[in-house]
Amino acid sequence: MLFNSLEFFIFLPIVFGLYWVIGGKRIKSQNVLIALASYVFYGWWDWRFLSLILFSTLVDYSIGLALGKKKKLKTRKILLWISICVNLGFLGFFKYYNFFIDSLIDSFTFFGSELSINTLNIILPVGISFYTFQTLSYTIDVYNKKLEPTKDFVGFMAFVSFFPQLVAGPIERATNLLPQFSIERKFNYKNAVDGLRQVLWGLFKKIVIADNCAKYANIIFNNHTEYNGSTLLLGAFFFAFQIYGDFSGYSDIAIGVSRLFGFNLKRNFAFPYFSRDIAEFWRRWHISLSTWFRDYLYIPLGGSRGGLKMKIRNTFIIFIVSGFWHGANWTFIIWGALNALYFLPLLLTKKNRINTNLVAEGKYFPTLKELRQMAFTFFITLIAWVFFRADSVAHAFSYLYNMFDTSLFSEIEVLPSTILTLVLFFIATEWLGRSGQYAIEKIDFMKKPIRWAFYILLIILMFSFTGEEQQFIYFQF
Known part of the structure; x- marks a missing residue:
């Protein structure tokens, strides 16, 4: 169901x-x-x-x-x-x-x-x-x-x-x-209303963002040899928002529905694409799984308390096991190993706990340094997502090879402007609401007519831009 x-x-x-x-x-x-x-x-x-x-x-x-x-x-x-x-x-x-x-x-x-x-x-x-x-x-x-x-x-x-x-x-x-x-x-009426609000946002993520991005991600990934590098980069971008909208959308719905019954579930996503380094990304992405592995695998193995070899070993174990947890395919293992490589320099230089505060806290816009850090973290995450999405290791390497050829800066061949506009609207809403547990949690400060107009807008968008129904990605895990 x-x-x-x-x-x-x-x-x-x-x-x-x-x-x-x-x-x-x-x-x-x-x-x-x-x-x-x-x-x-x-x-x-x-x-x-x-x-x-x-x-x-x-x-x-x-x-x-x-x-x-x-x-x-x-x-x-x-x-x-x-x-x-x-x-x-x-x-x-x-x-x-x-x-x-x-x-x-x-x-x-x-x-x-x-x-x-x-x-x-x-x-x-x-x-x-x-x-x-x-x-x-x-x-x-x-x-x-x-x-x-x-x-x-x-x-x-x-x-x-x-x-x-x-x-x-x-x-x-x-x-x-x-x-x-x-x-x-x-x-509790207030909790129930807040739960329904989170359900609404989760449905928007799934129906409007994830399902529509899936359509173009599937077209580009399944026919990657026919497109130039810039289009393949866009395909990876679409998959990044497909998996985020799909999985975090499910978590929002689950948490919201639980609140209707008087239960409080732990937060699972904390705006991961606004992370300034890969360590911050993994503190914000699939929090319930990453903390599970931390507490029941990483710490029992010795965590970061041992010498250099132990730190490197434990880092690779935790990420590779996490990758293998996601699926029985070498692509997931490589995805995990690649994230371990991303994480290792931060761990060895003891910079993995630098960015623990909210990005651009109390400000509307990030600094140029923060913007550069977020862009770089998102880009390397995008590269790793190619292995997560690819059908095989050969498919992933072929996709990346074609993406980084001389046509990377060519004109994009598949450019659905409407979907890109919706994704930009989604990013802007998440940015403005990043201090909450979910993007529209603090919408209560708005006057009632404006608040309800926003709810109606989300519902209209869901009915107007319903993508082809896709099973939630993480059902296969």
Whole structure:
């Protein structure tokens, strides 16, 4: 069930109405409704994979209870590794089995040997990477005694399958979201209005920006040998805003819908394309994933505390694993490694924490230095996105080679002025609202007629420039 589908616009009001009719004091009944609604929401794609979520829920709930009772370190480690192996085992089988088999066959072929192993026709469960990491955060935090194990199975079930962020995040920590299922939730009109406003902005990002940019990104990437360098650069630009509008739009909708039900999710995007260096970009892009890897992989590996070799090793591990998390393709691994190369000079010169404040804070325009820094960071990010979007490593290198040939400064062959105008409107709105949690959060300061005129404008633009419906990019991860 897509957020931008008719089915969801029927589903959401029904669940919302039933939820608040039950009332905030009947916490268990509300949790039962959320769990059931979440399973209906997920089962809309393929009901067969509901058993996978249920099994993961049962395993980690049981292990959490066992961790709460066991004091012996060896026993606790065994329990933790059972959880890790079960969850990553499922993820590895469904997402990476064919990748490893194909890579193994290619390796033997390269050395002149034939290896006969059949791949499997495996359907990737939607959102498995997201809910796997979410439930893993619970057992790891219980093991580290950062969280008491819950005895409320229904609440835990609702936490694992919470439908607003089930299939594409944000990846919630058990320490933040799980306790919210055990407290009374009261309807708050102001929070609900703010949630709807964020949903509206998220839909605009997806329908107007992402889907329209996708059309031209697909045309240019799929026929890259037919276009000159300047057009290929524009194609990469379109993909950059496709993936940002698509993914951050989903996060906005998920956070906004959650607020309708009295839940607060963590922020997932903080205007990443206004970053002044790549370190700042990764503090602002897909925050829930980057902090997950930081806390559960980078820091346990030693983080930045060791010598030079350890710093370099850990940096490459965290970025390459992040790339591999995104998909079973060498393009994602190269994308991760390339970002590690971008990040390394900042880490080694201890400049990775310079730009922690808001860019051009309190000003309408950035300085020339800030503008230059943002342009450079966006450009190198654009280069990395080519590997993320390409079908293969050969496709990516061919695209970049053609992009940087002598025709880079030629006349652009595909120039949809209307879509570019909409993207510029989007960038300007994000810039003016960059001090908020999302671009139009602080629109309340405007007078009511102006505020409503802006809302109506967004709705008109969504109906007038509805792109060809595209599945959310991160559903495949």
